[in-house]
Amino acid sequence: MAATGGKLNSVREDRTLTQNLLQTQGFWKYPRDSLFSAPDSLRRIIDLSPESYSTISRMSRKDEPNDKYHMVAVIFFILGMGTLLPWNFFITAIPYFQFRLNPEDPAGNYSDLHVNETSAENIHSSGDAFNFNNWLTLLAQLPLLLCTLLNSFLYQCIPERVRIVGSMVSILFLFIVTAVLVTIEMSAQSFFDITMATVWFINAFCAILQGSLFGLLALFPQKYSSMLLSGQGMAGMFAAVAMLLSMSSGADHRTTALGYFITPCVGTFISITCYLLLYRLEFAQFYLSKSNSQVSKNYEVETNTELLNKEINGDPGTEKKAVLLLKDGEACVAVEEKQHVSICAVLKKIWIMALTLVIGFTVTLSVFPAITANVRSNTENESWAKFFNPVCCFLLFNIMDWVGRSITSYTLWPGPDCKYLPLLACCRIIFIPLFMLCNIPNHNYLTVIFSNDAWFIIFMILFSMSSGYCISLPMCLAPKKVLPHESEVTGAIMTFFLALGLSLGAGLSFLLKALL
Ligand SMILES: O=c1[nH]cnc2c1ncn2[C@@H]1O[C@H](CO)[C@@H](O)[C@H]1O
Numbered sequence: 324m325a326a327t328g329g330k331l332n333s334v335r336e337d338r339t340l341t342q343n344l345l346q347t348q349g350f351w352k353y354p355r356d357s358l359f360s361a362p363d364s365l366r367r368i369i370d371l372s373p374e375s376y377s378t379i380s381r382m383s384r385k386d387e388p389n390d391k392y393h394m395v396a397v398i399f400f401i402l403g404m405g406t407l408l409p410w411n412f413f414i415t416a417i418p419y420f421q422f423r424l425n426p427e428d429p430a431g432n433y434s435d436l437h438v439n440e441t442s443a444e445n446i447h448s449s450g451d452a453f454n455f456n457n458w459l460t461l462l463a464q465l466p467l468l469l470c471t472l473l474n475s476f477l478y479q480c481i482p483e484r485v486r487i488v489g490s491m492v493s494i495l496f497l498f499i500v501t502a503v504l505v506t507i508e509m510s511a512q513s514f515f516d517i518t519m520a521t522v523w524f525i526n527a528f529c530a531i532l533q534g535s536l537f538g539l540l541a542l543f544p545q546k547y548s549s550m551l552l553s554g555q556g557m558a559g560m561f562a563a564v565a566m567l568l569s570m571s572s573g574a575d576h577r578t579t580a581l582g583y584f585i586t587p588c589v590g591t592f593i594s595i596t597c598y599l600l601l602y603r604l605e606f607a608q609f610y611l612s613k614s615n616s617q618v619s620k621n622y623e624v625e626t627n628t629e630l631l632n633k634e635i636n637g638d639p640g641t642e643k644k645a646v647l648l649l650k651d652g653e654a655c656v657a658v659e660e661k662q663h664v665s666i667c668a669v670l671k672k673i674w675i676m677a678l679t680l681v682i683g684f685t686v687t688l689s690v691f692p693a694i695t696a697n698v699r700s701n702t703e704n705e706s707w708a709k710f711f712n713p714v715c716c717f718l719l720f721n722i723m724d725w726v727g728r729s730i731t732s733y734t735l736w737p738g739p740d741c742k743y744l745p746l747l748a749c750c751r752i753i754f755i756p757l758f759m760l761c762n763i764p765n766h767n768y769l770t771v772i773f774s775n776d777a778w779f780i781i782f783m784i785l786f787s788m789s790s791g792y793c794i795s796l797p798m799c800l801a802p803k804k805v806l807p808h809e810s811e812v813t814g815a816i817m818t819f820f821l822a823l824g825l826s827l828g829a830g831l832s833f834l835l836k837a838l839l
Pocket residue numbers: 407410467533555556687691724790791821825
């Protein structure tokens with residue numbers, strides 16, 4: 324009895340010591356080296372076999388690999404780009420698609436689209452009969468919503484490698500189809516139908532890819548998630564630069580479009596190679612092996628449960644269990660609890676963030692790109708008019724969106740407890756009428772008020788920067804509102820609301836287009 328009392332006191336001492344060091348995620352965490360110095364008494368209580376102890380010692384001290392040349396970080400950046408290449412390459416090529424859907428001018432040069440007054444009007448009178456921008460936005464975002472839901476079931480029955488490689492190979496195939504379509508002559512209706520089917524499937528695979536990659540990232544330290552998000556932001560800039568390069572090549576519209584669509588084929592191929600390479604890198608293998616229960620068992624040692632559980636539970640017979648394991652390369656004493664996560668309880672805590680995210684994406688997608696892609700320059704300068712929309716709409720949006728997202732690395736104003744976040748996000752609704760009153764040819768009901776190009780540029784800078792910030796802020800704040808064991812569910816809920824906001828915005832764009 325006396326001996327037991329002594330041991331419990333030691334645990335208490337160690338717990339205070341380690342709680343002072345670091346208390347996160349239900350883990351009493353020991354910085355790697357302190358496990359082997361400070362908690363001797365605890366090691367006595369934890370019934371550690373010499374074999375297990377040496378495994379942990381070897382793993383945590385010597386065998387934890389480095390991310391050599393930041394290879395794994397770069398790979399996640401490229402994979403992030405890969406997930407948003409389809410969406411960005413399709414929206415940036417809107418002028419090309421509008422040209423193909425304009426049956427009255429099949430031999431024209433789509434690079435001249437913004438210069439040639441007659442051509443631009445044709446696009447609005449005939450090409451837009453298909454409502455191309457709106458359908459493109461809707462048929463890209465709806466499968467995202469559906470497949471994000473589907474992926475939450477698929478992950479149980481299809482292995483992650485099959486899902487990731489399978490979706491990337493399918494995306495590559497569909498991009499090849501899009502590039503081949505450039506060279507084939509066909510009726511506008513057939514071209515529209517095939518393109519829309521391609522957009523639907525390519526974005527469905529993209530959603531599975533995105534969901535699976537986020538699942539994979541849960542095994543890696545936080546830094547790697549930021550790399551993937553940065554890569555996603557870069558995809559839009561990549562598409563805009565590819566469009567500008569192909570337009571400035573001076574080639575005819577077919578060659579220009581072919582060159583443009585071959586770029587994402589190469590990009591997707593590089594993404595597939597990078598993903599396969601990931602499994603060969605020691606650093607990645609180290610984290611990926613955590614998903615393999617066989618391997619992780621090697622690093623998890625059950626403790627002298629009866630004794631320690633009495634201490635952690637207060638009374639015996641509850642579901643808590645003490646284990647020694649490795650987390651992020653550090654040896655930890657963890658209290659494993661069977662904690663039941665209620666989606667409703669999590670939703671109650673994060674609904675303000677979820678609503679802000681939905682409003683942010685709804686406002687953005689309601690006008691970008693469906694409305695903004697139609698804005699034309701009102702200058703006489705031909706070269707400026709030709710590059711106006713690709714530069715001031717797509718390139719500018721993607722750069723400033725990325726800047727807005729990056730601001731959240733420095734400040735999270737107005738903080739997690741602000742109840743007015745959705746109201747702040749609602750302020751962005753003002754951009755909807757502002758863009759609708761810009762220089763868009765063939766207004767039906769509205770008139771052009773902001774005809775000067777400078778207005779459009781100013782609106783675009785404010786709109787895209789606030790968009791990036793409004794989207795990134797709730798994504799960063801939501802995990803701060805929940806308990807550590809609820810963070811995985813929180814991530815899944817926020818991904819669902821992200822897709823919901825994108826789809827609502829895409830739907831709303833039809834209404835706004837009709838009001839133009
Ligand atoms: O699948 C997606 N996941 C995350 N963000 C997306 C996705 N599709 C579009 N956007 C975001 O929507 C805005 C307009 O293009 C951009 O911020 C882009 O990153």
